[in-house]
Amino acid sequence: MGDNITTLNVIFTEFYYWVTVVFMFLIHAGFCMYEVGASRRKNHMHTLMKNTMAIPLVTITFYFFGWWIYFAFINGPGIVEGGIAAAEFAKPWSPLMATHLSGPDPTMGVSEADAALWHRLNGVFWAAFLLFSITTASIVSGAVIERARMSAFWMVAVLIGSVAWIIDASWGWHPSGWMVKLLGYHDAYASGVVHAIAGGAALAFLIVLGPRIGKFRADGTPRDIPPHNPWLVTIGLFLIYTGFWGFYAACNIPMIDPGTIAGQITGETWTTTNIYLTPTSLSAITFNFLMSLSGGLLAGYVISKGNPFWTYSAGLCGIIGASAGNDLYHPIQAMFIGAIVPCISYKLHYWVERRFKIDDAVGAVAVHGYGGFLGVVIAGFMLWGQPSSPYEGYAAINPLGNFIGACIMVALGFIPTFILAKILNGANLLRVPREVELVGLDFQDREAYDAAVADVTAAERAMVK
Amino acid sequence: MSTNGMTSWAVDLKDVGAIYPFQGSEVLLVILGLAFWIGWHIWQVRHENAELASEKKRGTGDKARKFIDRY
Numbered sequence: 038m039g040d041n042i043t044t045l046n047v048i049f050t051e052f053y054y055w056v057t058v059v060f061m062f063l064i065h066a067g068f069c070m071y072e073v074g075a076s077r078r079k080n081h082m083h084t085l086m087k088n089t090m091a092i093p094l095v096t097i098t099f100y101f102f103g104w105w106i107y108f109a110f111i112n113g114p115g116i117v118e119g120g121i122a123a124a125e126f127a128k129p130w131s132p133l134m135a136t137h138l139s140g141p142d143p144t145m146g147v148s149e150a151d152a153a154l155w156h157r158l159n160g161v162f163w164a165a166f167l168l169f170s171i172t173t174a175s176i177v178s179g180a181v182i183e184r185a186r187m188s189a190f191w192m193v194a195v196l197i198g199s200v201a202w203i204i205d206a207s208w209g210w211h212p213s214g215w216m217v218k219l220l221g222y223h224d225a226y227a228s229g230v231v232h233a234i235a236g237g238a239a240l241a242f243l244i245v246l247g248p249r250i251g252k253f254r255a256d257g258t259p260r261d262i263p264p265h266n267p268w269l270v271t272i273g274l275f276l277i278y279t280g281f282w283g284f285y286a287a288c289n290i291p292m293i294d295p296g297t298i299a300g301q302i303t304g305e306t307w308t309t310t311n312i313y314l315t316p317t318s319l320s321a322i323t324f325n326f327l328m329s330l331s332g333g334l335l336a337g338y339v340i341s342k343g344n345p346f347w348t349y350s351a352g353l354c355g356i357i358g359a360s361a362g363n364d365l366y367h368p369i370q371a372m373f374i375g376a377i378v379p380c381i382s383y384k385l386h387y388w389v390e391r392r393f394k395i396d397d398a399v400g401a402v403a404v405h406g407y408g409g410f411l412g413v414v415i416a417g418f419m420l421w422g423q424p425s426s427p428y429e430g431y432a433a434i435n436p437l438g439n440f441i442g443a444c445i446m447v448a449l450g451f452i453p454t455f456i457l458a459k460i461l462n463g464a465n466l467l468r469v470p471r472e473v474e475l476v477g478l479d480f481q482d483r484e485a486y487d488a489a490v491a492d493v494t495a496a497e498r499a500m501v502k
Numbered sequence: 503m504s505t506n507g508m509t510s511w512a513v514d515l516k517d518v519g520a521i522y523p524f525q526g527s528e529v530l531l532v533i534l535g536l537a538f539w540i541g542w543h544i545w546q547v548r549h550e551n552a553e554l555a556s557e558k559k560r561g562t563g564d565k566a567r568k569f570i571d572r573y
Contacts, residue, residue, distance in 0.1 A: 295515070304514030316515060335542050342549060365506065367522040369531040376538070419523050422504030427511040433504070 046292055047157050053291045054161035060283025061168035065092060067276030068175040072182055074269030075399050077262075079477020080183045087187045088178045094191050095174050095198035099167045101129050103199035107166065110207040117215045126155045133159050165287040166203070169231055172284070174198035176235035177454075179399035181242050183249050184474050189461045196453055197238045205230050205449045209442055212314045212426065216445070220438030221425040225311040226288050226322070226360035228412030229446035236406015237450030239397065245458035246467060248396030250474055259390050262398070267345055274349040278330065281356060285322050285363075288312055300427030314427050317364035325371040329359035332375030340380045350400050351379035354408040358382075361416035361439070365423065374415055382407040406447065413443035 069088050076084040095103075108124030125146040126133040132145050139156040141149040174194035181190060209216035210230045216222040224230055253259055264270045290310045295302040298314050308316040333355015334348060341347035358378025359371045366374070386403035389395050397403065417439025425434045432438060461467040469478060477483070503509075505523035561569065 301510060301512035302515060303512065304516055306515035308515055315511060316518075316521070335538075339542065339545055339549075343553075365522055367524075367528070367531060369535045370523065372535060373538070420505060423506055423508055423523075424504075424511050429510075429512075433509065 050291055051157045051161050054158070054165050054287060057283040057287035058161065058164045058168055061165070061172070061280050061287065063276045064168070064172055064280030064284065065175060067273040067278075067280060068172075068179065069273070070269050070276065071273030072179045072399065074266040074271075074273055075179065075264040076182050077265050077477070079479055079483070081479055082482055083187065083478035084182050087182070087185070087190050088175055090187070090191060091174045091178060091194040091198065092171055094195055095171050096167060098195050098199035099170050099203070100134070100163070101199075103170060103203045104134075104163050104166065105129070106200065106203045107207045107211065110204055111211050111213045111215065113208070113215055116208075117218060122213075126151045126159060127163075134163075166206070168287070169206075169227065169284070170198040170202060173202040173231050173235045173238075176232070176401050176405045177239045177242060180239040180397045180401040181246055182398045183478070184468055185242070185246055186461075186466055186469055189458070189467045192461065193238065193242060193454055193457060196457055197235065197450060201238070201449050201453050202231065202234050205234055205446055209446070210312055212312070212428070216438075216442055217313060217425050218431050220442055221432035221434045222438055222442040223313070223416055223420055223423075223425050223434040224361045224413050224439075224442065225313070225317070225364040226285055228357055228359075228361035228409040228416070229443050232357045232360070232405040232409030233413065233443055233446040234409075234450035236402045236404075236409055237447035238454040239401045239450075240395070240406060241451045241455035242458050243395050243397055243402070244393075245455065245462050248394060249398070250471065252396040253394055257394065259394075259396075264346065271345055271349050274353060277353060278356075281326070281353075285326055285360075286319065289317065289319065289322070290314065291319070298427050301429055302427050310427075311364045313425060315364075315424065321365075322363055324368040325359060325363040325366050326356060328368040328372040329355045329363065329375030331355075332372035332377075333358070333379045336376035337379050337383070340383050347383060347400070350404050351383065354379035354382050354404040357405060357408040358412040358415070360409075361412045362420050365420055370419065374412070374419075378408050378411045378415070379404075381411060410443045410447055413439050413446065 065088075069085055072084050072088055073081050105124055105127040108127050109121045111122050112119035114121045125131055125148070128134070128146075132142060132147055133151060133155045137147075137152070137156040137159075139152045141147050141152045174197050177193060177197060178190060208214045209222045209224060210227065211217070214222075249262065251260060252262060288311065290312075292307055293310055293314070294307045295304060298310070300314065302316075309318050311317050330352050334352040336355070337348040337351020340351065355375030355378065359366060359374040362374075363371055382403040385407050386397065386400055389402070390397070395402070414436070417434065417436035420434040421436060423434045425431050458467060468474075473480065506521050506525065508518075508521060
């Protein structure tokens with residue numbers, strides 16, 4: 038594995054990503070708590086299982102083809118020169134997708150260069166990206182609670198989590214992605230590549246799915262369907278905030294020397310970089326994460342007049358709104374962006390709800406979709422003219438490039454989800470029957486639970502002397 | 503033109519300082535940030551005053567007793 042410094046760096050990097058994965062699991066604990074808290078008692082277990090089973094489904098499909106897509110589709114294919122890029126180490130049958138100690142094996146497609154880089158990093162990089170994938174799918178889950186069929190959501194979860202989002206990551210979140218080269222697209226902590234695409238997918242799903250029974254009155258005005266347990270919702274969001282520390286750290290390369298980047302950077306100063314291999318620091322993103330969260334919470338409290346659900350959501354939306362440029366913003370800039378974006382998203386949420394009768398149960402389209410889209414657009418203005426890459430010949434960051442990029446992100450989530458949802462709806466697989474929705478999706482489980490409780494308590498009572 | 507003065511990464515990192523956009527506006531940013539903070543307190547106190555006044559008016563009689571019993 039080369040000299041001792043290289044060895045230490047590889048093992049440090051391996052451990053670094055492993056820690057980010059552990060942190061990011063908290064996002065999913067948070068999503069589960071949040072969704073169960075937001076649903077009514079009659080739908081708890083269904084809501085929980087719907088979100089939980091997205092984890093194994095996205096995991097295995099991301100192993101089978103998602104990870105390979107990230108490296109293979111950087112040129113489109115067909116948008117810039119190069120076709121499908123070689124990515125032997127990411128194919129599911131590669132020995133580097135398993136325990137490996139760095140010896141090259143050309144007969145199995147393991148080159149010396151691939152073995153040296155990937156034998157210790159493939160698993161942890163894969164897992165970090167996988168956790169982004171599951172996050173993307175989970176965002177959609179919350180929006181469609183209490184009436185979507187689990188089977189439909191799980192198919193959409195695989196489509197978004199293991200195909201659509203990783204295509205957009207390959208295009209706009211890879212150092213050699215065509216969107217970075219041609220558009221100067223900059224989205225360091227995934228405002229667009231995770232959040233806007235998930236928001237677009239959630240919106241498409243909701244349009245085809247329709248609102249929950251009782252959400253709208255006969256005159257079309259919306260009813261509030263309050264969360265059954267606001268405490269669970271807020272603790273869930275706190276856990277999501279905590280998991281986001283891992284999310285942010287996982288978007289960086291922790292330690293790299295300019296020689297390894299092999300771009301234009303001169304000298305011998307090692308640095309932390311973002312996903313595009315341009316320098317930033319863990320300290321910078323720590324400043325900006327906390328300031329954008331705070332901006333979001335403060336503004337969310339004002340805009341929602343102290344509503345806990347929206348104040349917490351605005352905190353998250355504040356982070357998402359600043360994420361595209363949080364590698365480079367000044368902390369006070371991050372705070373203001375984090376304050377402005379949730380206010381616009383909040384207003385848009387209610388306008389869309391009234392105007393188009395969209396029942397987004399947890400505000401996912403607002404927080405992730407509008408927040409992510411706006412975050413990418415704002416970064417284009419704020420970082421205008423800055424280099425998007427350490428390599429020569431790439432477009433500089435610019436407002437038009439980021440605006441086009443933000444539209445691509447939303448479209449990549451919206452279009453495939455809309456098509457799949459339409460197909461599922463046509464096959465009567467999208468929504469639970471009206472009768473089941475009315476009594477609750479847990480009706481049968483609840484009956485079995487009550488019968489079991491009655492049985493065991495009767496037996497115990499009979500034993501009392 | 504670039505909002506942080508950098509147009510290329512063809513530099514030695516040991517010579518690079520701040521890379522955030524609009525350098526030179528730090529004092530203005532702090533002033534605006536302080537105004538945001540103070541403004542938030544002013545809005546919050548007014549909002550809380552209005553909320554407490556409303557609750558004081560509504561929380562009487564049987565309704566108040568019912569809420570006390572909810573614990």
